[in-house]
Amino acid sequence: MKNKVVFILIAAFLGTLFLFSCRGEQEKKTEINTHWKFAKIIDLNNVNPIGIVAQGDFLWLSDVDNNRIVKIDLDGKIIESFDGFQRPMHIAIQKGKIYVPEYTSDSLKILEDGKVSIYKLKEKPDAIAGVSIDGNTAAVADFYNNRIILQRDNKVTIIGKEGHKDGELYYPTDVEISNDLIYVADAYNNRVQVFDLNGNYVRMIGWNEGIKVATGVKVTDSQVIVADFEGNRVLVYDLNGKLLQILSDKFNQPTDIEIVNNKMYVVNYKRSSILVFYK
Amino acid sequence: MKTLLKTGIITLLTFATFILSTTNVNAQTKNETDKIYIKIEVDGLSCPFCAYGLEKKLKQAGSKDVLINLEEGEATMSVPKEQQPTEEELRKIVKDAGFTPKEIIFSKTPFKIKKDEE
Numbered sequence: 001m002k003n004k005v006v007f008i009l010i011a012a013f014l015g016t017l018f019l020f021s022c023r024g025e026q027e028k029k030t031e032i033n034t035h036w037k038f039a040k041i042i043d044l045n046n047v048n049p050i051g052i053v054a055q056g057d058f059l060w061l062s063d064v065d066n067n068r069i070v071k072i073d074l075d076g077k078i079i080e081s082f083d084g085f086q087r088p089m090h091i092a093i094q095k096g097k098i099y100v101p102e103y104t105s106d107s108l109k110i111l112e113d114g115k116v117s118i119y120k121l122k123e124k125p126d127a128i129a130g131v132s133i134d135g136n137t138a139a140v141a142d143f144y145n146n147r148i149i150l151q152r153d154n155k156v157t158i159i160g161k162e163g164h165k166d167g168e169l170y171y172p173t174d175v176e177i178s179n180d181l182i183y184v185a186d187a188y189n190n191r192v193q194v195f196d197l198n199g200n201y202v203r204m205i206g207w208n209e210g211i212k213v214a215t216g217v218k219v220t221d222s223q224v225i226v227a228d229f230e231g232n233r234v235l236v237y238d239l240n241g242k243l244l245q246i247l248s249d250k251f252n253q254p255t256d257i258e259i260v261n262n263k264m265y266v267v268n269y270k271r272s273s274i275l276v277f278y279k
Numbered sequence: 280m281k282t283l284l285k286t287g288i289i290t291l292l293t294f295a296t297f298i299l300s301t302t303n304v305n306a307q308t309k310n311e312t313d314k315i316y317i318k319i320e321v322d323g324l325s326c327p328f329c330a331y332g333l334e335k336k337l338k339q340a341g342s343k344d345v346l347i348n349l350e351e352g353e354a355t356m357s358v359p360k361e362q363q364p365t366e367e368e369l370r371k372i373v374k375d376a377g378f379t380p381k382e383i384i385f386s387k388t389p390f391k392i393k394k395d396e397e
Contacts, residue, residue, distance in 0.1 A: 089328070
């Protein structure tokens with residue numbers, strides 16, 4: 001009888017140990033899966049990109065120096081080029097439409113099947129640096145007015161004002177709407193700030209990492225990724241702002257990030273290239 | 280008589296060509312001298328948002344040919360003489376664009392940019 005009890009106890013102990021070790025492995029595996037690894041560089045020919053969005057097997061870039069939008073394949077070859085944009089910055093895509101903020105003209109333009117139309121903004125911006133579209137909602141980063149213009153159908157909500165405190169902005173350059181939250185690349189406050197759709201401040205991301213200029217932001221279902229232009233880094237956080245990873249190799253003034261099919265594309269403005277990472 | 284007519288026509292054509300070319304040169308010279316060239320040295324001009332922001336503000340001030348040199352931290356432009364902004368006005372534009380202006384130089388002739396020197 002005693003032997004049986006001892007045997008059962010030992011078996012239970014070993015079983016528990018086994019289960020814990022499995023869980024540890026699982027956690028380790030999950031942790032590894034949050035990390036990005038360098039894959040390759042795509043060199044661009046005479047393109048100095050600010051913004052990037054993906055569409056199928058193609059990438060769209062805003063070529064700010066050459067006042068155009070280009071569509072490239074995954075080897076960097078230009079497939080199509082659309083001239084005549086006035087300093088296009090951080091672009092967005094929805095249902096095949098490319099939304100192009102023009103920094104010089106203060107217009108938000110839509111490029112669809114080679115034709116250009118205008119998205120009417122109810123509030124006048126001064127230098128649109130970035131745009132995000134989510135259904136009928138548009139958010140634009142109003143650089144010189146230090147604010148985000150959030151336009152939902154006919155309703156306009158102004159988010160932020162000039163300053164350095166929580167909820168205040170200092171030259172915002174990019175914006176993204178994700179799960180009813182607005183993520184703002186608060187460039188010269190060296191951080192990303194998160195707001196709700198009513199413009200209320202929710203949280204701050206990246207304050208402790210000494211970001212030099214938070215130029216671009218990309219949000220997935222589990223990560224917030226920030227391009228640090230002057231710091232030549234890309235920082236990866238979870239949705240609550242916990243730092244997961246810092247990528248700092250091969251960057252040369254990164255400005256924007258796109259993620260598609262578990263691959264991350266980061267544009268280098270100065271080196272005129274795209275860095276590709278995988279998980 | 281025919282020879283005289285021919286000579287007359289040739290002389291007239293030569294004269295007309297001379298007058299036209301002189302007018303053209305005068306127009307060109309007038310166009311150039313009607314402009315004032317400005318170079319602004321700027322502190323903190325590092326990113327494309329900064330560069331194209333300054334470009335935007337200087338264009339609003341009346342120039343059509345603003346050129347920003349990120350490497351050198353300077354902006355060059357030209358304006359018609361009658362629209363020449365004062366140094367004070369330019370300093371305000373640069374400050375409003377988010378930068379600290381350093382030296383501002385006015386010139387009657389275009390500035391050499393790096394591309395020209397190469």
